[in-house]
Amino acid sequence: LGINKLEHSTQSKNSVDQTEKQRKEKLPNIVDKKNKSQKVVYVYSKELIQICDQMQKIPCRASMVHSLIEAYGLTRYMRVVEPREATEREVLAFHDLDYIEFIKKISNHDDSEKFEDEATHYGLSYDCPLQQGLYKYATMSSGATIVAAECLLQETCKVAINWCGGWHHAAKDHASGFCYINDIVLGILKLKEKYDRILYVDLDLHHGDGVEDAFSATSKVMTVSFHKYLTGFFPGTGSLEDIGIGKGQYYTVNVPLLDGIKDTEFTPLVCRILNKVKETFRPEVVVCQCGADGLAGDPMESFNLTHKGLGKCLYFLLQWNLPTLVLGGGGYNLSNTARCWAFLTALATGKQIPTEIPDHEYFIEYGPDYELEVYPGNRKNHNTAHYLRQVYGAVLNNISKICTEKC
Ligand SMILES: CC1(C)CN(C2CCCC2)C(=O)N1c1ccccc1/C=C/C(=O)NO
């Protein structure tokens, strides 16, 4: 460009700005996107709940969670968005065709026995039972996560919730740990269409291995998992030394913990580590898996957390005011899981909810106290101060090695 052309283009640019400004002033006062009181998106439909209720290991949990949230009147403060089934194309963005075709094939056969060997090859047995309508369940729960991610992409909300998602163990070519299709990976791939740096936080009792493996070689998705790490405890991965590979080195963070950890140790550890992650990685969007199997009273009988401890972690993330995708996961004490996720939903909407469980279809499940609180048990805490200091020091040392400046 000759200098005069440059000046010319500068002038035309100024005049363009001018007309743009006038255009905006003339328009009726369109709601400024920045200040619009953006409601939390809550992905829900009767069909989604009805399908998820049929899952053998967590029967009726989806209904219990939703009906408690509704009984507390929280749905009126959220924008309820219907889910859709994830398309095969969307599912194949992560999973292998032969695995998905197999699930589809046998999910509507009643005599799946004859596929026994192939089923075992794909991890479909024992902890990942084959059951009627499995494909529909897997595509609906992941479609719900994808829809939640799309709402964040469209900037129509800051927070999007799918309590029927969070299936962090599913691998690209096999089922694992009661997870069939990895909705979290699909949601993150959807967010990658717009965001450059994505932070995944996994608060479930178990290591988020499926999500970590999907992104262990990239510096664009940082996965941070807090979990029980003990010889023989599923899935057995997620040690301190597990830090990612190649370009992804140091963008995988694992915080291995022992039985009995309470809110008082868990919450500050999570917040301090996430604070360092925010400083160095500078995420543009956050995905948080809020598995509730680390709560006191869960049949996993491992951690000794309460809804308040998980709540403080989520609250800390929400304070960053970044688009945030909130997902479920484990949680096998069904009433405690419903208590916790109703509490997190209230926290995300900024509403206080009373301790008294409101009357609703599952009221009886909340006896004998019929209150929201989950109380810590008095199980021994194996996490000594020394152990936690060691873990914290090693994790911070690794995080300090990443940088997102032009370095
Ligand atoms: C089959 C279920 C999921 C249920 N369950 C208990 C809960 C109470 C009675 C049985 C397990 O230990 N499971 C598992 C079995 C094998 C491998 C993994 C899991 C759980 C994974 C998980 O929660 N990830 O976040």
Ligand SMILES: [Zn+2]
């Ligand atoms: Zn779990």
